[in-house]
Amino acid sequence: MWINNQSSVDDFILLGFSDRPWLETPLFVIFLVAYIFALFGNISIILVSRLDPQLDSPMYFFVSNLSLLDLCYTTSTVPQMLVNLRGPEKTISYGGCVAQLYIFLALGSTECILLAIMAFDRFAAICRPLHYPIIMNQKRCIHMATGTWISGFANSLVQSTLTVVAPRCGQRVIDHFFCEVPALLKLACTDTSVNEAELNVLGALLLLVPLSLILGTYVFIAQAVLKLRSAESRRKAFNTCASHLLVVSLFYFTAISMYVQPPSSYSHERGKIMALFYGIVTPTLNPFIYTLRNKDVKAALRRALTKEFWVKARQ
Template identity: 45%
Template structure:
């Protein structure tokens, strides 16, 4: 009996690395996927970096709205850089192994930055609420000190919970397969590999998703109900259009990000499949950072004007 226990313990401790399967089931498309994701990664880096540079250089963009946009663009660069380089390495070398420490680090930053993104989107919604619903108080309420505090709070809000959740997941015994059917070390596919009872971990995933996704989304929803109500009361059609245009870009990003993340983490366990998990994860880890600079630049006259100034100076 003791020997059996010892063998079982040895098996548990044997899993020291994992295999990120990624898109292994598309063997003939590995080169094409590498080229496609490389181009997407470069577009994300260049597009979001351009927004950061513009908000620093142009005097017209020295406003709270663009301060948060610059922070959000920096966040998008960090968020996509947690997953994309590893994905590209796996596609290029076909060596999909990842150590336990690397996997834990990737998971921790992936969820911390995801939580930060949720709170930044809520903060940006609050900024638009004050600007439209309380315009006379806007300069006082959204002063530079307040903006910095809100930004810092958004950046650090997810750290304690996500560090704790990562430790909780990696304290589970892994005694079977070490193959993660995903392109990132995420909690749900790792829990599937664990031995023993994982009900507590699954409950923590739902609670974290509710706190970091549902609560910020609820705040955004309340803000936009009040914003839309205020816009509809404006006497001028031009004023209504201008007010709504300043919110529409943010609203599109909110729907893209929260739609995919809610479906991925809050849908019933029976509806989960490896393919659907990958598709929804691609949506909020790659599509949102890719579209972010396009949505904000193409739908914002101030950003377009700043972009023209920079290019005219270069010419």
């Protein structure tokens, strides 16, 4: 049903939504439309952040990093999902599965740290406005972003290795639509309690420590915003922080519910729903959250539609 005679015995079979075949066509359309929106939204933000001089600030530098993350995030899983939804086979090669697992984990780990850095950027802008250009100078921003990406990929190397080395005894049917840690550990034919403990510690550190820093930072930000005398200044600060907090809530809620738990208690149905949320919904919504609540980005996008903008960009 899911595999032909030419499929390798090393291939994994992704069940996805095979148990509900009537869902596959509508889901294909929904995922395709969401992927197109994610591509359009994130590429637009990356371009205007890079080309529009009025968005040449640390905040939009980190927003463009987030958009690049989300762009890669969806691309690491959605194309394979679309192929499996429309084709008779539901397979992915062993190498493809390992690569997907590593890249998806790396991008998720990077986003955990990046969201904390974005909170620090808002803290410096609101609580230390006079020193902000010094605190968040270009060199420091580049170093912070580089360190974030390196840390995310290094963490993924450890977590994906701990997941892949667990013996599967020939089991290769994954009850999921892409290769993810809990679903792969379910295939293990030996006791994985040590793997689970190590992964839980890493997951807790990577998710809960940045989240704690974000929440602590926003306590200071809230105190500073309440002291602002201008209603317009308070409104602008609130809108900027509200966008970031909404993105943080969407990402951390689903990630914690998936990774800060023993994989042995993993529910396939719940796992699929959560994975859809943080793997497709959140990366698609993020650029629109920042765009719809931000006058600067909306103005930059309007300027990007004019001929003069691209003439200046080429110069």
